[in-house]
Amino acid sequence: MSIQEVAPSFKNPPTFQDLDEVKVYLKDAISKVARALMDIDFMINGTLDVNNIRAEGIEARSIAAEAITTEKIQAGAVTADKITVNELSAISANLGHIIAGLIESVEIYGSYIATRRNAYPRAEMSSDNDLFGAYRDALNFIEIEAEFGGSPAVRFIQNGQIKGNMHMLYGDITLEGLSGVTLRATGGRDILLDAGSGYLSVPSFSKIISDSDQSLGVELDRKATAGTSTSMSGSHNHGIEDGTELLTADGRTVTFRAAPQHSHSQNS
Incomplete structure (x- = not known):
């Protein structure tokens, strides 16, 4: 059962010429009232089936539609294949796990951003020590730390042990190799050490x-x-x-x- 496509309409009673005209009018009116009552019962106890709804607010447990155009949606849950909006602003929510093909933004603020989830190799940004990192695994990685004893630094870690640092703690760029430093030019090329007007x-x-x-x-x-x-x-x-x-x-x-x-x- 569905709601009739054309709503019944009632006209003012005409001037009747005889009793037969009264019977015809009453029969038509009773039929329209019956159909209207059936529609009302269908809307209350069945499913609302209309081409257009205009309302200041709609409260429902579930809404299924090919398209919804509105200024505001307030719901406990929204499930959709696609949502297109011109602007999202003033959003405050626990968004949980978001899977997206592309996110383009001017500004993104977050405590942790990684290229892979719970897997290696990966690169990441973290608010801890304000660092950037490139990780082969949990014990072998390179980190760029914003705060390293008063200076930014690049740190090299192998098998969980610090192997070297590059920093500016002493006012110049310092390269430290805790297990040694090798400077090698391959392919028959030269190594040039130029101190300018200074000294080696x-x-x-x-x-x-x-x-x-x-x-x-x-x-x-x-x-x-x-x-x-x-x-x-x-x-x-x-x-x-x-x-x-x-x-x-x-x-x-x-x-x-x-x-x-x-x-x-x-x-x-």
Whole structure:
């Protein structure tokens, strides 16, 4: 059963000419009243079936419709395949678990945002320490912390242990490797260290070693110091017996004497 498409209408009684006209009028009126009563009973005890409803408010346990156009919906629950609105503002609610294909927004504030839920690898933003993180798993990750002893920092964690930090605690960019730092250029490329007008500083030259563990400090210590005389050498005669007389180009004679012990001053 459904509600009739055209609502019954009642006209003012006409001027009757005879009793038959009165009977016809009453029969039609009684039929319309009966149909109206059936519609009312259907709306009260059955289902409301109409093409258009205009009301200041509707209270219902369930509303099923292809489209609802209204300024306000107040309900305990709304289930829909799609809801399209021009603007959502002043929303305060526990939204629970939201699954969406695309969210575009100018500003989003939240305590925790992650690229995956309860799974790795993932990237995340968290209000704890105001950090960004990229996690291979729970024990291996990189974090960017806003507050690291008074400075922002990038922290490297392996197997749950801190392996290195990059920060500005000392006024410049500091790279710390708690297990060492390797700077490597592959493919035959060079490594350039340019201090500009400053200096490349090391604690001592002994801290610079070759692949064969030769220390630059030791090698420099083996070199002679400029201006210092060498140790005394023994006398020698270049193979000429001491006391031999030699003839000069101008016909004079000289007596050869072997050089005694001597030293030499080192040039710079």
